[in-house]
Amino acid sequence: MAASEEKQMIVNGKRLDGRGFNDLRPITIKAGVLKKANGSALVEWGRNKVLAGIFGPREVVPRHMTNPKRAIIQARYIMAPFSGQEEHGRSGPNRRSMEISKVSKHVFENVVLTSMFPKTMINIDMEVLQSDGGTRVAAITAASVALADAGIPMKDLVCGVSVGRINGQLVVDLDKTEDNYGESDMPLILSPRTGEVLLHQIDGKLTKEEISQAMDLSFEASKKIRELQVAALKERYESVLAEAENGNDNGGGN
C-alpha cells in the first residue's frame, strides 16, 4: 500500500517494535490442536493468530467438480470479524479473502500429491482469529503443517514470509503498521526443497535489484520457519506415540 504520509518507522537502526531489519517476529507453531479436523495447526506469529484445519481426502461436494485423475483442493482463507484493530469486520468472504484463498490453493496444488487420491477433495480452512500483518503467509505456513498432521502426502512442507520496504529500507516480516505506512510489500511462499516460489505477490514499487535482494531475505528467513514447522510436527507425533504406548486412543485427528 502506498504511503500517503511519511511515518518514521526506523529509529536508530531498529524498527518500531525493536526488531532489526532481518528479524522475524516471535513465531510458535502447534500441530494437532483440533479434535474433529483430520489435521490442524495453530500459528502464533507476532500478534497474528491463525488456525488451519484440514478435511480429506473425502467425497467431492458438489459432485460435478470431481476430477477422475486427481484430488481437487479447496482452500478458504477468512478473517474473523473481530480479528483486526479496526472496526467490526463483515462475516464471510470478501474480494481480498477470495483472492488470497485462490493463490493459496495454487500453492497446495503444487505440493500435495493429488494424483494419489482421484475423485476426492481436500479442504484447507485457514481462519485468521487475530491479525497484525502477514496473515496470508502465516495462514499458509499453518495449513502446510496441518496437511502434514492430516497425513496427506506432499512433495514439500511449504512456508514463507513477507519482505517489504519501509522508509527506503528492505525489512523482513512486516507487521500491520509497516504494511500500512511502508512503501511496498512482497509476500512469498517457498518450496524449500526445490527452491521454487509458489506464491509471489508485490504491492508497491520495488526495483528489480530490490526484488532480488528481498527474495534472498525471504528465503533466508524461511529456513527458520521451516525448522519451527518440523519441530511442531515432531512434537505432535511424539505426543501421539506416547499416548499410543499408554494405551490411550485419543491422539488421532479422526
Added chain:
Amino acid sequence: MILDEVKEAYVRDLLAKGSRADGRQLLQYRDIKVTKGAYPNAEGSALAEIGDTKVAAGVKFDVAIPFADRQAEGVFMVNSEFPILAHPSFEPGPPNEKSVELARVVDRGIRSAGVIDLKSLFLEEAKVLGVFVDLYVLDHSGNLIDCAALAAMAALADATVPKYDSETKRLVREERTGKLPIAHKVVTCSFEKIGGKLIADANGEEEVASDGRYTIATADSKTICAVQKSGAVGFTRQEIVNMMDIALEKGEELRKLI
C-alpha cells in the same frame, strides 16, 4: 460424523443402563475452561472450552444507527460462524439454521436479562454504540450452545469501551472509557433427551443419538431468562421443572468461571 452415527445404538444402550460412554454421570459436565482476552485486537474476547468443544468470541464496538422504534438505545447483535475446520459436516456459505439458532439463543439470554444497559449506549441524535459479538465455533464435539454462551458472556465481561469523538463522529479505539458495565452473567445449561433419559452437556455422539434438546439460560441463582426447546421429542412438566432446578444450580458454578 459417520462414526458418531454408528455409535448411536451404543449410546442408547448404555444410557438405558444409566451410564455414558465417557464414564460421566448423567448430569455431569466435561471439564470447562474459559480464557478471557484471547484475541486482544477485539475490544473484548474469550475462548471457551467444554471438553473438546471450543468456541471463540470477539466483541467489537462501532458507531451505529439506532433502530427506528428505539432511537435512544444502542444496538446489540450476536452472530455465529461455523467455519469448516470445526467439523466434517460444516460447509462454507451463509449461516444455516443451526448457526442462526445458536446465535439467537445466546443473544436472547443476554438481551432479556438486561446484561447490557442499551440506553447507556446512546451517543447523540441518530448515533448509538453498536455492540457486536461474533461467535466462532473452532471445534465441535457437542453442546455448542453452552460453550458459545460462556464465550460470549466472558468476552462481554472482558470488553472495554472505546472513546467516542463527537467531532469526527468516530470511535477512537486507542482510548477506552472503561469496562463495559455488565448487570448479570448469563449462562446456559443444555440437556438432551435420549430414549427417555435426560443428560447434561452432551458430546458429539450423544447429540447425534438425541431425540431433543432443552436449553435454559439463567441470570442468577433464581432467575431464568431464556429457554429453547429443540427437536421432535416432548418434555413432561416434571422434566422441565427438574431441568430448571439443575440449571439454576449449575449456572452458579458456570458464572464463577467467567
